[in-house]
Amino acid sequence: MEKATGPSRGKGKRRRRGGKRDGNQVSREVVVPAEVPAGSRFKGYETILVRDLVLVTEVVRYRRERWVTPAGxxxxxxxxxxxxxxxxxxxxxxxxxxxxxxxxxxxxxxxxxxxxxxxxxxxxxxxxxxxxVDEFVSEDRDVLRAGLATAQWVTVDDTSARHAHADGYTTQIGDDRFTAFRTGASKSRAAFLDTLRAGHGEHVVNKEALAYMRGRNLAGPVIDRLEAALQKIFADGAAWQAHLTALGIDQLGVTPDPVRIATEGALWGAIHHHGLLGDTAIVSDGAGQFRVGEHALCWVHAERLVHKLVPATPQQRQSVELVRQLIWWFYRDLKAWQKDPCKRCAAALRARFDPASSGHEPDTTCSTGSWRGFIAENPNCCGFWSAPRSR
Structure with a gap:
């Protein structure tokens, strides 16, 4: 997709080969004698460099010194x-x-x-x-933390990962610099937010957490209880659940579930408490668990809405192909705008994204319906108007 919507390189000069990594450093020199008839004269050597691989097994006996100190x-x-x-x-x-x-x-x-x-x-x-592999676990965790703290955008996705006769799910998080995989028993939003904490175990009630709870329509009295409580940081999930019990939140039978929303909010607060996902955009296939923070929809998944249409007539088939072409033309121009953003071009792109407002809506019923459906289902495809990112 990226290559197809990018500028064509054309026929340029062939790229030169890079330098050899070994730098022609000779590790061993072998003189090869020749069988010559008597009376021949020696004229020096003809040199050739040969690269080879040596796999040698060793059984090493370590004789560890043993000492007895004066104290025994x-x-x-x-x-x-x-x-x-x-x-x-x-x-x-x-x-x-x-x-x-x-x-x-x-x-x-x-x-x-x-x-x-x-x-x-x-x-x-x-x-x-x-x-x-403890050293690799800590290194992988540090890579995820550094990536989430500095990324302008991350793509996320999950897949089933059955293990030991039990269902599981593997979640991928990354950008063009890093990738991390985490496997767990659930694909809920709380599990995804726990992954975004990158190994931190705290639950935090801060302004980001409270804003998340309000955005998820948590009851006002519940938010007031959490906001009025003196303790804001909890070491682990057990301490957080005990806090909810002390406030009587786990006894409330209201909708949405106050325990679930409050827990998700505390996880979101912990993410920001540790400086992760500051203004990072989360790009996904639109699954509910991924719709947190500044969310943008993957164009490939969005275009499937049109690609899956089954036209009944040649005219409808032509209309569907037209809309698909318009989508990828728009995506190409959007990438160009990201490299050199301006308000005038942004306004023009906004108008193109909503054909009904610009007067350039396709005439046929099939293309009109597919394009309108694309816009209605995927309003976050253009999630970078205010802060364009290189992707």
Missing amino acids: GRVVAPLPPGIVGGWGANLRRFILACHVQGQVTTERLTALLTGIGIAISKRQVVRLIADH
Whole structure:
């Protein structure tokens, strides 16, 4: 979609190859003798650089010094970092790189390592992949926090992820710089907001939380109770639920559910409390759990409304194709406006997005209905008028 609606490069000069990463650094030099007849004269060497890969197995015996201190204590020299359960750091790096980056299955990894000469079982390979990954968990969490704190926009989506005979859902969050995946048992809005907290466990009642509750039509007396309470920050979900019980909110039988809306608001407040999603736009397929904050609809999902129409006549088929073409022409011009925004162009784009106000609405019934339906169902497709973002 991005390439199709972007400017054509045309026929330009062919891009030159980049420099080699190894820089022609010679790690070993081998002199190859030649079989020559007697009386031949030596004329030097003909040099050629050959790049090769060497996979060598090692079984290292570490002899750790043991000492007894004057006080009777026992001191044993520590192993080098990276050794886990008798497996070295380089082996762990190789297994993780092949499995994650190379998409090699554990069964094939086991066969590969066994063929090289390492005595290892499939169960041990699985343990090296799944266990002792705390450093990667913290790094992944820090990447998500940094991304949500600095992103101008993020795309979000989810998919089913059944595991251990139980239904689950994997949510993707990211932009053109980072991507994070989180899997859980629910795809509710509260679960999505919990993911956006990026590992923070607090529930916070602040102005953003109260504004969220008002926007979700939470009863005024409930909001007044939360706003009047002295405690505003709660360490975890248990402390927050205890606070709701103390205020008597969990006993209220009103609609919408005050516990659910208040909890979502406290999660939204915690997100802003930690400086995440300041003015970030959330781009999604329009699912209800993703419609929080500054939301924009994905154009691909929006255009499906028109693409799924089944025309009955050639004229209707032509009208549907016309509307689809108008949609992507508009999207191309919107991308150009984002690079060089101005108020006059924004007004013109607004008029084009609502053909009825500009007088350029298609004449046929099919195209009129599909375009009006596109606008009615997808008013947030142009969610960047006030603050254009490069996407």
